[in-house]
Amino acid sequence: MSMFQSTQIILAVMVVTYVVIRLLKVSTELALFFAALAGALAGGAGIPTRHIVEGAFTYLDIILIFVTATLFMNLLKESGGVAFVIRGILSRFHRHRSVLFVLITLLLLIPGALTGAGSVTVLITGGMIAVVLHYMGIARPRAAAIIFILAGLSAAAPPVSLWAMLTAAGVNMPYVGFFLPLLIPCVVLALLTIFILGWKGRPVDLEKALAELPDAPAKMNWLKVILPFLVFFAFVLAGRIWPHSLPIIGLPMMFVAAAAVTFLLSPVKLDFLKVSRETIHQLLPLIGTLTCVGILVQVMTLTGVRGLIAVTIVTLPLTVVFLSLSVVLPVSEAVLMWGAAPVLGVPLVLLFNTIGLNPIVALAGMSVIWPLGDALPPTAIIGRLTKDTVGMEESYGRMLAYCLVPAVLIIVTGTLMVVFSKELSFLTLL
Amino acid sequence: MRVNVRSLRKAGFLLLGAALMLLAGLSFYNSRHLKEPVVLGPSVTEVKKLSDYFEGLEGTINDANVYVLEGQEPGGSVLILGGTHPEEPAGRLATWILAENAVLEQGRLFLILSANRSGTTVTRLGGAYPPDYSIETPWGERTFRMGDRWSNPLDQWPDPEVYIHYPSRQELAYMDIRNLNRTWPGRANGTLTEKTCFAIIQMIKEEKIDIAIDLHEAELQYPVISVIVAHEKGQDLAAMTSMMISGMGGFDLGMENSPHALRGLSHREIGDHTDAISLLLEAPEPMLDATRGRTDRKLLLEGKDEFVVKAGEHGLLFEKIDENGWPIDVRVGRHCSAILQILELWTEDHPERGVVVTSVPRYAEVIENGTGAYLHDHRKVSPARLRFE
Numbered sequence: 001m002s003m004f005q006s007t008q009i010i011l012a013v014m015v016v017t018y019v020v021i022r023l024l025k026v027s028t029e030l031a032l033f034f035a036a037l038a039g040a041l042a043g044g045a046g047i048p049t050r051h052i053v054e055g056a057f058t059y060l061d062i063i064l065i066f067v068t069a070t071l072f073m074n075l076l077k078e079s080g081g082v083a084f085v086i087r088g089i090l091s092r093f094h095r096h097r098s099v100l101f102v103l104i105t106l107l108l109l110i111p112g113a114l115t116g117a118g119s120v121t122v123l124i125t126g127g128m129i130a131v132v133l134h135y136m137g138i139a140r141p142r143a144a145a146i147i148f149i150l151a152g153l154s155a156a157a158p159p160v161s162l163w164a165m166l167t168a169a170g171v172n173m174p175y176v177g178f179f180l181p182l183l184i185p186c187v188v189l190a191l192l193t194i195f196i197l198g199w200k201g202r203p204v205d206l207e208k209a210l211a212e213l214p215d216a217p218a219k220m221n222w223l224k225v226i227l228p229f230l231v232f233f234a235f236v237l238a239g240r241i242w243p244h245s246l247p248i249i250g251l252p253m254m255f256v257a258a259a260a261v262t263f264l265l266s267p268v269k270l271d272f273l274k275v276s277r278e279t280i281h282q283l284l285p286l287i288g289t290l291t292c293v294g295i296l297v298q299v300m301t302l303t304g305v306r307g308l309i310a311v312t313i314v315t316l317p318l319t320v321v322f323l324s325l326s327v328v329l330p331v332s333e334a335v336l337m338w339g340a341a342p343v344l345g346v347p348l349v350l351l352f353n354t355i356g357l358n359p360i361v362a363l364a365g366m367s368v369i370w371p372l373g374d375a376l377p378p379t380a381i382i383g384r385l386t387k388d389t390v391g392m393e394e395s396y397g398r399m400l401a402y403c404l405v406p407a408v409l410i411i412v413t414g415t416l417m418v419v420f421s422k423e424l425s426f427l428t429l430l
Numbered sequence: 431m432r433v434n435v436r437s438l439r440k441a442g443f444l445l446l447g448a449a450l451m452l453l454a455g456l457s458f459y460n461s462r463h464l465k466e467p468v469v470l471g472p473s474v475t476e477v478k479k480l481s482d483y484f485e486g487l488e489g490t491i492n493d494a495n496v497y498v499l500e501g502q503e504p505g506g507s508v509l510i511l512g513g514t515h516p517e518e519p520a521g522r523l524a525t526w527i528l529a530e531n532a533v534l535e536q537g538r539l540f541l542i543l544s545a546n547r548s549g550t551t552v553t554r555l556g557g558a559y560p561p562d563y564s565i566e567t568p569w570g571e572r573t574f575r576m577g578d579r580w581s582n583p584l585d586q587w588p589d590p591e592v593y594i595h596y597p598s599r600q601e602l603a604y605m606d607i608r609n610l611n612r613t614w615p616g617r618a619n620g621t622l623t624e625k626t627c628f629a630i631i632q633m634i635k636e637e638k639i640d641i642a643i644d645l646h647e648a649e650l651q652y653p654v655i656s657v658i659v660a661h662e663k664g665q666d667l668a669a670m671t672s673m674m675i676s677g678m679g680g681f682d683l684g685m686e687n688s689p690h691a692l693r694g695l696s697h698r699e700i701g702d703h704t705d706a707i708s709l710l711l712e713a714p715e716p717m718l719d720a721t722r723g724r725t726d727r728k729l730l731l732e733g734k735d736e737f738v739v740k741a742g743e744h745g746l747l748f749e750k751i752d753e754n755g756w757p758i759d760v761r762v763g764r765h766c767s768a769i770l771q772i773l774e775l776w777t778e779d780h781p782e783r784g785v786v787v788t789s790v791p792r793y794a795e796v797i798e799n800g801t802g803a804y805l806h807d808h809r810k811v812s813p814a815r816l817r818f819e
Contacts, residue, residue: 003723003736043724051558053454058555061588159591170720172579174603176592236591243594244617248607250588294556302558304723304737311721311737315744342556346720350651354746 007308013042014296014305018335028379029288036292036299043303055298059290059338061252062116062162066286068255069115071279072228073124075259078275079266081225084216086128094204097136101194104129105150109190112154114232116162118371118382119286121151122389128213130390135209137201144390145402148383149193149410152371157186159236160251162338163367167345173359177428181364184427185413189368193406219267227265232258285381293339300343310347318355321348322419326411329366333373334380340370358421360428365417372407375400461561462551462582464575466819467808468526468543472789473499473534477817480542483636484629486618491548491585492626495817496633497529497541505537506640506776506783509633509706510769512543514610514644514696516550516577517559519730520713520761521645523574527766527804528790536777537785540637544819545644546610546626548585550577558725559717565731565758567802569809576730580608586622596620598693606694611644614699631703639706640783641667641776644696645765647715650738650747657684658768659710661701667779668709671771679767680793681760711768713761714749721746731758763796 017038021031036055040048076082085107093099108129112121126147133143156163158179168175235254238246263270280287300306313321313328332340345366352362375383387396417424470477478496481488512525525543532539544550553559553576564571586608593607594600596617606612608623616627634642641664648655660668665687672685688697688708700708716722716738717729723737734755742751770790777784791804808816 007723049450049453050457050561053450053458054553054555055558168603169605172603174593174601174606176601176603239590240592240594243590243599244596244620248588248590248621251591252588297556298558301556301725304725307719307721307723307735307737311740314721314746315740350720351746354651 003304004308007304010039010042010303011305011308014039014300027285027288028381029285029292032289032292032296036296039299039303039305043299045299045302048299048302051298051302052295055295056291058294058297061250062338063287063290064252065160065255066115066117066120066283067279068252068259070117070120070123070283071276072232072255072259072262073111073115073120074275074279074282075262075266075270075272076225076228077124078270079224079262079268080214080217080220081262082125082128083214084220085225086125086132087210087213087216088222090132090204090206090209090213094206094209097201097203100132100136100204101198102191104132105187105190105194108147108150109154109157109186112151113157114160116155116160116165117286118151118155118374119385121154122147122382122385123282126151126386126389131212132204132209133198135205135212136198138198140390140392141394141398142197142402144386144392144399145406146194146197147390148375148386148399149403149406150190151382151386152374153186153190153193153368153410155371156182156367158182161367163341163345163370164363166338166341167349167363167366170342170346171349171353171359173349177360178364180427181361181417181424182367185364185368185417189406189410189413192409196405197402217267224265224267228258228261231261289337289379289381293337296336297339297342306343309343313344314347314351321351322415325366325369325415325418329369330373330376333370334376337374337379337381340373352418352421356422357418358425358428361421361424362418365414365421368417369411369414372410375403457561461553461575464562464573466574467572468495468497468817468819469530469806469808469811470497470815470817471499471528471530471532473501473532473539474529475500480626480629480633483633484618484625486625487629490622490625491551491582492546492622494542494544494547494626495819497543497817499529499532499534499539499541501534501536501538501786503536503786506780506785507538507540507637508773508776508785509540509542509637509639509642511545511630511642511644511696512541513547513550513577514545515579515646516544516546516575517554517579517718518645518647518715519563519574519576520647520715520758520765521711523565523758523762523801524645524765524769527762527796527801528769530806531789531791531804532787533789535786535788537783538637539785539787540633540639542630545630546577546581546623547819548581548622549579549608549610550575550819552578552582552584554578560725560727560730563727563730565802565805566800567805567807569807572802572805572808580605581610581623583608595694596624600693602694611646611696612694614694614696615703631700634700634704634706639704640780640785641707641709641772642696642700642704643769643772644708644710646710646712647718647761648712649718649720650714650716650749650751651719651721651741653748654686655712655714655749656682657686657712659686659688659697659712661688661697661708663701664707664709667707667772667775670775671768674771674775675768679771681764681767683764683768709772711765713764714751714756715761716751716756733757733761759797759801762801763791763793766791766796767793
């Protein structure tokens, strides 16, 4: 039996195991884990304990960033900071729909851009933005679509874009030069999405909106909201300006410092342990998925399945590769979440590099498309999270229908960035 | 007694987790503490430590052995680095062959078998590398640690959000702050990896090293492969080596100039910051390719992979590959021949600084006899002639 045939059988075993486990209503994380286990057994590797544990640690650093960044954002929310900002913006700009859209875009982009997780955007600002959108006359499914698409774009936006980071790491490419190739499409597409989906509505009913939004504590002010962010960026900047004079503390510790400042400045007494517990509880599905994706990727590499997928894709005709990005990337995200980056991103970037395209711009283009898969089954974590956070009673399909137009725009933009990456390479130099 | 099913399930998962941790933990512990014997060859007169050149490394895992081989006649000094990237085993094995076999007639040879020893104690997360591999010898097997490209996070962590190279300030990927071939020339008060480079730079200066050769392997999808990369000080030497090897050595070896724009690499920074000529040798290693199939010891040692062959058929590789693959003996043999050729050409041009080495096999001999034929039975030598990596 050739290596192709034996590996195809292992892949089939993994897929069947995954589907069966999911049909048994077991969680996605455990389905991923059992698929990995079945793959190892089918591949003759037995129960590879070392590989299981090693794989589980693959995304430890990213998990720590998630946990600390979300803790920071949750403390900010509990202190009344997020409500203060949203109420302030709404009161000041409720008569200027366009300005309001631009500010809402920023509020939705920042949490995910800082943490690399669209779920953080949904959880931190998504709920309150949904209230604002509701009082702007935008129906819940439409509002949910706006929040989902912008949450996805926020995850792809710099400085932390996990798809780009994981793929770059996999091809030994510095995570440098990505800022503009990621920022420009994310901001433009986010603005297009909110204007397209939100333009039809009615003037904001300020009184009703403010009544429904949570109150901000009386002693909250802009300084107390901004200072924790300044602390975070001060650490980032200090590390960049004096990299050889300061100790390396890492992104998680920077978020912890920002969280500590938020805690100390909070006008209301915060129950730190309670917020910490809730943060972990809130992130557990994501942590579990990342851990199990790490295990799955390790076993796929061990058994050759990862190579099979990689070589199958990179040996397709180039036009087919370009055209299939619109399907392959979201579907891989739906199944593997960030695991799609090392499994598919790495061989694709190597292919693009080999044929003379710009790997940074091409990877940025792919990174914009990937988050669309977060609305698709089997995982659909962010999509469902958005539906719940917005409080949408209509079917999930209604939200997906409203996502179609922005999704097409995102796919076309991302694919064009890949195809014309060489011509756009100047973006990496700025 | 009423059994709480939920608690039972939780206890079951906890036990399963504990068992996984225990079994995997044992494997990780054994890898990190596996002793790799080195039988000191006839010309090894001294085994120093990197901390002899820079105290800052003393007591750390990267305080590597420095094997000093001396000839009867005075001459020049050459340094050979193995294990800069411990996931590239041919480089380490070539230095092993030199340490156990080389006879120096003139000059001095300095060998570091585990330039980034920390990197030899960890395998790549997600890479599914085997923890070790064994080389067949006439007297049994010799087992070596398989390592990673980067220092072990147990020894150096956390990483910054972006790595800014010293002293150029070039921005590099965050994890490359643990990459020994991105942290040259290093810093005395830097990270463990930077300190290691700093120590080697001090050694090069103190020992008046003429040539530093860094041994590597590369994936076939990487454009810099099967080449000798040379600092401008070593361009003539590298060009001649490439010509001689490609003409008479039995294999093709290209030559590339060390780019000025890419910082932190040995071929650039050693040449810039010391008087030594810096060269880097790359051999092909299919196990590093992203399109590789099953990842195991067999692939590591035989270098045969149908998927990589298919990628090659589609023109996606920068080195040829067929069903014969790239066996470890071929890769080790390439390094041995290239090193000997460099030394010969150098000695011809600089007789007073010459380094003359004999008893080291060339490409054809390593392929014919196998790498293991040049590893000696460590059980039969006196402790005084034995060291461990």
